[in-house]
Amino acid sequence: MRQGHYGLLGAGFLVSGIAMVLVTLIVLGSGPGAITGTALIVLGLVMLSVGRAEGRMSAAMAYLLSTSGYQNIERMVEELGLSGRAIYLPTTLSHIGARALIPLDVARGTIPAGAVDDRFIARYGQQPSDVGLLVVTPGSAVLELLSSPVGEFPEGFEVTLSTLATGALEVARGVVVHHSNGKVSVTYAGVREGRAPADSPMYRTVGSPLASVAATLLAESCEAPVVVVSESRDGEGYSVELEVLGDAT
Amino acid sequence: MNLFSTEKYLVRLTALLLGTCVLFAWTGETRVSLAISVFTCEVLALDQLSVHLPARTRKAVAPVEWGLVVAFVVVVIVEIVNILSA
Numbered sequence: 001m002r003q004g005h006y007g008l009l010g011a012g013f014l015v016s017g018i019a020m021v022l023v024t025l026i027v028l029g030s031g032p033g034a035i036t037g038t039a040l041i042v043l044g045l046v047m048l049s050v051g052r053a054e055g056r057m058s059a060a061m062a063y064l065l066s067t068s069g070y071q072n073i074e075r076m077v078e079e080l081g082l083s084g085r086a087i088y089l090p091t092t093l094s095h096i097g098a099r100a101l102i103p104l105d106v107a108r109g110t111i112p113a114g115a116v117d118d119r120f121i122a123r124y125g126q127q128p129s130d131v132g133l134l135v136v137t138p139g140s141a142v143l144e145l146l147s148s149p150v151g152e153f154p155e156g157f158e159v160t161l162s163t164l165a166t167g168a169l170e171v172a173r174g175v176v177v178h179h180s181n182g183k184v185s186v187t188y189a190g191v192r193e194g195r196a197p198a199d200s201p202m203y204r205t206v207g208s209p210l211a212s213v214a215a216t217l218l219a220e221s222c223e224a225p226v227v228v229v230s231e232s233r234d235g236e237g238y239s240v241e242l243e244v245l246g247d248a249t
Numbered sequence: 250m251n252l253f254s255t256e257k258y259l260v261r262l263t264a265l266l267l268g269t270c271v272l273f274a275w276t277g278e279t280r281v282s283l284a285i286s287v288f289t290c291e292v293l294a295l296d297q298l299s300v301h302l303p304a305r306t307r308k309a310v311a312p313v314e315w316g317l318v319v320a321f322v323v324v325v326i327v328e329i330v331n332i333l334s335a
Contacts, residue, residue, distance in 0.1 A: 006259075030279075031278075031279020031280070031281065032270070032273060032274040032279060034279075034281050034284075035270050035273050035274075035278075035279070035281060035284040036267070036270045038281060038284055038285060038288065039266040039267060039269065039270050039284070039288060042266060042288050042292065042313075042317065043262065043263055043266055045313045045316070046259070046262060046292070046310055046313050047259065049309040049310045049312065049313050050255060050259065050306055050309060050310065052309050053303075053305045053306045053308070053309035053310075147304065163300075163301060166254055166301045167254050167301040167302065167303050167304075168303050168304065170254060170255065170303065
């Protein structure tokens, strides 16, 4: 059921409930009928409230905006010929918020040690070639949905990711996290929407939105840079392999 | 059945309230005031148990909860008045 129908459904329940209460109490004098009508009124009010909580922007408009933003970054990544994996930085390593750094020179493999300036083209090391693109990802924006900071790894990370994925974002039914030797495996269970990882420059560098969310939260939880190693989809399950740089786990 | 948290909440609430109606009918209970009291308790309890409910949904449902609590208080006051005036 789409959320856009909750308001309509609630109004239907509310009108039916009021009509049932009036008819059963005044005309029929039936107690059970009035009780059922009261239940319908309560259900109607709750559904109307849930319908009111929907975003004012339509899903189609949100899709258009997010797609255009993603495609713009994709075009830049493609034009610049960037092939390296983006490094997800925690807020402690970037001045404004969580960001993803796409290194221009992959071969060097330098890890940002200190805070990186919040510029689109950012320097993150001592050498002239230690330059990369500092981009905002879906994961960067998701931090604003949190009511409290991400807890410590692994419990805090799993709880926060699970709460976000099943609650605020409603993208999965559950999240399972495994970790060993700096590698973290995140499996989203019951992913209803989304496709298999696309073979596009954007997915190869930054990763899918689900991977981006997991990587950003892991970086925040470990306070260390994180890269998306791989991701795959199997039916309703979506697996993301992450690596914490600097062995913070 | 693959349902997200808001949908699960609404399905559970519907099953709970309508199941209570069936139970009332089965036991021959016809007092609307009792039904309002039970519905209030059920809605409040389910909201507390639905930990994954999005914050915006929880916030939107809060006025309904307050409305039910007010209705419950009115029911209690009416019952007290009835007892005292009997």
